[in-house]
């Protein structure tokens with residue numbers, strides 16, 4: 525058994541997971557045609573596109589069908605919100621990576637939000653997915669300083685370097701059963 529990776533974009537986090545050789549990626553699922561799919565194909569991983577057609581519940585059911593007997597869902601730049609069916613089927617088995625230190629700057633353009641707020645430190649967060657956007661219990665975070673002259677692109681690049689190191693470590697721990705959740709607190713063993 526392995527896990528499914530959900531993507532919508534460039535796929536650099538997917539690539540980091542592939543390179544790290546963490547567990548087995550059974551399938552890569554996208555809601556749109558995107559560069560991440562080509563990365564999956566060139567690694568010999570099965571891919572599917574499930575377009576969002578306006579109904580979250582049927583979209584989620586289709587994704588769950590494609591995920592088959594995967595043991596976890598790993599969201600890597602996936603730009604859709606999954607329905608409650610997914611949370612029920614994978615309790616504390618869905619993770620997401622977000623380019624800010626949550627709970628600061630959830631949602632779109634997190635890096636630009638951090639710059640606009642003038643923070644001196646931002647970073648990356650990996651968290652369990654619940655029914656709210658960028659909200660579930662936090663598993664791991666890495667701080668990244670905001671440097672003078674940074675723009676969204678330069679800052680996001682440095683955040684992504686940290687993401688690519690962080691996400692494989694978290695997925696490995698998840699698959700090994702080393703993460704436990706009590707309320708909003710995640711413990712590593």
Ligand code: GRF
Nearest residue numbers: 533534535536537601622623
């Ligand atoms: C990452 O920065 C991630 O934090 C956010 O979307 C970006 C995806 O990048 N959720 P990639 O597609 O993995 O390159």
